[in-house]
Amino acid sequence: MGNPSFLTRIEQVDPDLQTFAVVDWLPLGGDDSGGALISDAVDTLIAFDGYDGGFAAADSKTLEIAALKSRPTYESEDWLSLMSTDHGRRDNGGHGGDSEPEKRIFFLANGPAIGPGELPDSPEIVDVAVSALLHLGIEIDPAWTLDGKPILKYRD
Numbered sequence: 001m002g003n004p005s006f007l008t009r010i011e012q013v014d015p016d017l018q019t020f021a022v023v024d025w026l027p028l029g030g031d032d033s034g035g036a037l038i039s040d041a042v043d044t045l046i047a048f049d050g051y052d053g054g055f056a057a058a059d060s061k062t063l064e065i066a067a068l069k070s071r072p073t074y075e076s077e078d079w080l081s082l083m084s085t086d087h088g089r090r091d092n093g094g095h096g097g098d099s100e101p102e103k104r105i106f107f108l109a110n111g112p113a114i115g116p117g118e119l120p121d122s123p124e125i126v127d128v129a130v131s132a133l134l135h136l137g138i139e140i141d142p143a144w145t146l147d148g149k150p151i152l153k154y155r156d
Contacts, residue, residue, distance in 0.1 A: 003144070004039060006129030011041040013138050019043045022065060024050040024058035080111040080135045082128050107151070111135075127151045 004012070007019045019042045023029040028037050029047035038045055046065065050058040068079060088104040089095045095102045107123035109131070126148030133140055134150040 005037060005042075006132055006146075008039045008041045009129075009144070010133070010136060010138065011043075014136075017136060020045075020067075022046045022048075022062045024048040024055060024062055026051075078112055078135075080109070080114070080132065082132060083108040084123070084125050084128050086125050109151075123151045124148065 007021055010017055010019055021029065021038050021042055021044070023038065023045070024047075026047060026049055029045050044067075046062075048058040048061050052058075068074065068081070071077070084107045085105045087095050088100075088102050090097075090099060090101050105123070105125060107125075107127065124147075126146070127150070128148070130140065130146055130148040131150045133146075140146060
């Protein structure tokens with residue numbers, strides 16, 4: 001396997017931090033492609049199979065997880081929720097090409113540390129890891145050779 005996921009890096013730097021991932025494409029969190037891309041170092045990983053019943057249904061399931069807000073200490077915690085797609089789609093559902101709709105992703109960020117306003121520039125999937133590490137105060141080791149830029153506007 002290649003480089004560890006950013007969630008694995010978080011666990012390596014500070015195992016006391018709680019990491020959580022929800023995926024609906026099994027190669028991210030399952031063993032169907034020779035090993036999960038998100039390792040078992042992550043505290044909680046929930047994997048739905050988007051091929052079983054469709055990705056729209058699996059996407060909906062990823063939003064039904066109320067564990068975050070049901071925590072008794074939720075109001076005093078500094079949560080950061082990041083969600084992104086790895087690629088866009090053509091209107092007919094295809095992807096993998098160089099057209100603008102296929103390259104355009106969505107990127108959502110939510111949490112008490114996020115300031116109001118739109119995200120700067122054009123976010124990319126590689127910005128998720130850098131933004132999460134920045135939020136946690138983890139110094140990015142140049143040896144990790146991470147692409148991406150922190151795209152979050154933190155409140156003053």
